Amino acid sequence: MVVLKLAHITKRFGPLVANDDISLDLARGEVLALLGENGAGKSTLVSILFGHYVADAGTIEVDGRPLPPGEPKAALAAGIGMVHQHFTLADNLGVLDNVMLGTEALWQPFSRRAAARARLLAAAQRFGLQVDPEARIGTLSVGERQRVEILKALVRGARILILDEPTAVLTPQESEALFATLSQMVAEGLSIIFISHKLDEVLRVSHRIAVLRGGRLVADLPAAGADKAMLAEAMVGRAVAPAVRRAHAPGAVVCTLPGTPLAVRAGEVFAIAGVAGNGQQALADRLCGEGGGAVELDGRALAATPRAFVEAGVARIPEDRHAVGVVGDLPLWENAVLERYASPAFARRGLVRRAAAREFARRLVDRFDVRGGGLDAPARSLSGGNMQKLILGRELSGAVPKLIVANQPTWGLDIGAVAYVHQQLLDAAAAGAAVVLVSEDLDEIFALADRIAVIHHGVLGAPRPVRNWSLADIGLAMAGAAHAA
Secondary structure, three states: OEEEEEEEEEEEEOOEEEEEEEEEEEEOOOEEEEEEOOOOOHHHHHHHHOOOOOOOEEEEEEOOEEOOOOOHHHHHHOOEEEEOOOOOOOOOOEHHHHHHOOOOOOOOOOOOHHHHHHHHHHHHHHHOOOOOOOOEHHHOOHHHHHHHHHHHHHHOOOOEEEEEOOOOOOOHHHHHHHHHHHHHHHHOOOEEEEEOOOHHHHHHHOOEEEEEEOOEEEEEEEOOOOOHHHHHHHHHOOOOOOOOOOOOOOOOEEEEOOOOOOEEEOOOEEEEEOOOOOOHHHHHHHHOOOOOOOOEEOOEEOOOOHHHHHHOOEEEEOOOHHHHHOOOOOEHHHHHOHHHOOOOOOEEOOEEOHHHHHHHHHHHHHHHOOOOOOOOOEHHHOOHHHHHHHHHHHHHOOOOOOEEEEEOOOOOOOHHHHHHHHHHHHHHHHOOOEEEEEEOOHHHHHHHOOEEEEEEOOEEOOOEEHHHOOHHHHHHHHOOOOOOO
8 A cells, every 4th residue: 555655746946956757656564765876866855755845846645645845744744754864862851851852832731751651662662662761862872862763753653754874873783673673663564765875775674766866766676686786877877886906915004193003004994983973083183183192104203283294195085075175165276286285386486376276176187087067166066976086186196195094985975986986095005005994884894994993982992804803793892892802
């Protein structure tokens, strides 16, 4: 039985057609995976479904009844719930208080906590989501917080649940627990829209897969019989070749952090894994000269300034490419020379040599296939993938860096851009660069790393060769168990 029907949904933002005549349906007890590159239209479509946007054309029906457009309250009343990738919980309140927020009128003379608690415990029992109603959110693990988000939707009557990148911040064990929960929910008749970039998970949990590309629905197929290569090609419109390693032997130690087990050799990818919020950002900042603390490069302590690190040959690929990686209002050519604008190649007597800088930027754009508007286009106009290519080109053009600090280098990128970034990092390592990869994506870590260390509560564990880690071992270490084993 069809519980949700989207018919001919179209949404424009000026000249951009974000959704172009999309029609989809969802059956009772079905998991529908929604795939697509960045900018393919997934977020817009879900926002229309949840009432945050109003479609320019098309209709939505829930259980055969029209869903009023642009009314989140109506979507909730119709049984549509959403669990966002970044949780919307109040850390200083308890589980029950978070579940109850917004469910009672301000003028109600007393709170019906006992009834709400009973509903919460009943839902937890029914779906195997064990939780302490009185636990403060700030004390819970990431996986436990996700349970609360799911329970919050279920207690409010959700029969259609939208999960946006639900495993992005989970350990492997927490992901397994989530998959078990999804099976139980489906058995109980709930319907799920599963948004993820992890194709293995999509093939594992979904019954049907819809793929968006350029705002259009380009594929709607059963999960049975599909494979990763087929889905990747549907998403980007061409075959996506995986990154390829070049055989090489690692060299001498290039970078060390006194007081930690981090010692990175030339030609190796040293990966740091961990659940978000366990100190990765502070560690990456320190390795880029921004966080203070001693860092030694080739046995010499560096001054804790970004300039000293850049001049010493450290290439920096930041987590937030928009806020830190580029200056959005400056043109592409100026961003291409931001970290070397004072060098003799691009400046003379305090004045920028525009012709030399523009020629450097042009070669960078050609070599790294940066697409979007030309050299004078503002950097903020670039897509996420092209912005990352610009940053990679800036950091990797010229001499091979001594050290590359890549912090979440493929976060939010589509599968084609991910393969490109991975190949650039592997090629740089093969050319002799020491690479520190900070990532929450275990697929990425296992694909690139020579050695892996896990960070938990700000403590970096001892590194091991990648062959000595299993997925279960790394998940336990990310959760704090057997961290230094």
